[in-house]
Amino acid sequence: MDETAPQKGTVTQRAIERIKAMITEGVLEPGQRLPTERDLAAQLGISRSSMREAIRALTVLGVLEARHGSGIYVTRLEAGDLLETFGVVADLSRGPRLVELLQVRRVLESTATALAAARITPEQLAEVGNHLAAMNATDDPEEILAHDLAFHREIAAAAGNGTMAAILEGLSSRTFRARVWRGYQEEGAFARTRREHAAIHRALVARDPEAARAAAAAHVGEVEEWLRARLTG
Amino acid sequence: MDETAPQKGTVTQRAIERIKAMITEGVLEPGQRLPTERDLAAQLGISRSSMREAIRALTVLGVLEARHGSGIYVTRLEAGDLLETFGVVADLSRGPRLVELLQVRRVLESTATALAAARITPEQLAEVGNHLAAMNATDDPEEILAHDLAFHREIAAAAGNGTMAAILEGLSSRTFRARVWRGYQEEGAFARTRREHAAIHRALVARDPEAARAAAAAHVGEVEEWLRARLTG
DNA sequence: GCATCGAAGTGGTCGGACCACCGCAGTGGT
């Protein structure tokens, strides 16, 4: 047994685990600056190349942030930072998994909308109304999509659960939604979606969680069913 | 305008996007082997070092898989592959976000259990029963935790939504659960959890989705409330 | 026909060099 050489997996993988451990153990706090790549590599006894790969990996995971010329920092480690990669899943998913993703979104979105109905502030409610109005005032698909996203984002934020909001954000990532909704909207579903959005807004105004949950579930469910039918057909 | 030099972001970041695009465009199929690191670097006109960082990043995201001596391959791109990183979020979360994560889990777990009640096969149901019995037959916390995880994993799998199961898997990652449950179980909550697990199993046997949903929600909710109280206290 | 071995090819690691950028102390002016 050589104490100095545990030797499990690649050195890069070990470096990733070490840095993660430093964070969980509190050695590295959110927002804190790390030692330089060169120092870190020396500390773990590996080359700078390998250490850079480890840092890059943690960067794409939203754990670290590298600022050119300044240094490497731990992110705030908030839900939004860490769940940014969730969008990758949505973007790389095709076929039946798109339905599964929408099913997950239906469950979470309906819950978030119900929570929002009970907690939303007048300011947030007004913002939701603005996006609803803007959505109905234009025919530009791009603009509609943007306000649609903002509409649901504002509601998710009002639910008071940042983690849930971050997951929903990933499930509604721009490329994902654009792919699915292109076909959906082309079939003249504008009127239906407008009606559904109005129903959600009405439930929020009435502060009726049950109605809000039902309206949101129906809204996502419509798209879900359409997609399911298109795949099996 | 120089067509050959778009120059946005780091070359590594661009390489990551290029490879992701190749997959979404169908140039690279799941399971397929990629060109060698050296060839890929040459194709994109970057150094092997930068290309390696890009590959490493996509590897930790569960998109690519590098086999030493053999080559680089696209994973099957199934939910489990891509959502493995979800466990990182759970492991790095502390304080209030642990409650948020449990809240998300409560929503998804209750839905998954309800779905399972309607679809579970006799074989799967028997397996769930085995884990329940094994969980009650030992006093070793490690073993209890293992069977507890398997119990819920089996139910999530029976729900028929692989994406939902993968997310729940991340929300129940070993280190995460161990951290939260250590304190919970130490307060003599064994009896309560056994009762709750039995209730879930009973609802599955009765094929009663509503009862299953309620039992699962109550089960996760108990831990959620305990954690919330411990944080505010 | 089959087990063995070895060479070619692949990812993994290393060290060094240079570039692009940021931050700040020092400088010069007003």
Added chain:
DNA sequence: ACCACTGCGGTGGTCCGACCACTTCGATGC
């Protein structure tokens, strides 16, 4: 005394070339 500018040191970003560890598969020998 204050401020804008400048220069330098330190940092991450990129590249190169070499070598190691491992897999693969065909050639070799039995």
